[in-house]
Amino acid sequence: MQLFSCPFCGPRDETEFHFGAEAGNVRPEPAASTSAEAWADYLHFETNPKGPSREIWVHTTCGEFFLMERDTVTHEVKGSQSLRRGEA
């Protein structure tokens, strides 16, 4: 069992969380002038880093989306941060 920390609820079991996306994958705008390649890159191509990683997760019981920094090799969680305006 691994503990993740929800910015609101505190440490909870990993089974209460769900991976959302890699952080920093910004939707290309405006849509009208976005190329098919740029759109496909946004949708399908992940950086998938080996080591330190910044990811968006959701705590399913409270619904909070947040930023989590963790290491994909050691599974060490460096910390989590709220995405609320002014707190991120």
Add this chain to the structure above:
Amino acid sequence: MAEREQFWSAPPEWETAEITRAGFSARPVLGLGQVLVSGQFDAARETLAPGAPEAGLWSVIEGDRYLVRIARDRALLVTSQPLAIQSGWHAQGFATSPADDGWSVFELGGEGLRDVIAEAVSADLDRGSPSAAVQFAGTTALLYRTAENRARLHLERAVAAYVWQWLETRKG
């Protein structure tokens, strides 16, 4: 076509259902008022239930009107009787959704309570949490206490029969 109703075990008669074992007991709590509040928590408390206490995970709550915290911006207002609150948006910055029958409530008690809870919940109860929402036997529930050895569990009505059966089959 198969009678699909027969695939499922019959739900208990909630008016008479109870579990009584040495060290553990459970019973449904019927007739509570429950209103889901979404939006600005402090404004909702000030408007709907001024001074009402707030329940987090495994915290002990007293009184007949309190707010069970689910998330930053969501809580369940619990009262001893259903309230005549309209569904919809309030100008103070929150929405109300009456859910008296949307959540089933069980009261669990006894000296073996902690052992049964430990089978269902992996969160550190002694550490507590602002949110009473937790994974309970694989489904999301709200868990808090009304006394040292007496807990309340709010479950979405659809999973109540499953969790009741789960409780019936515990050894503790």
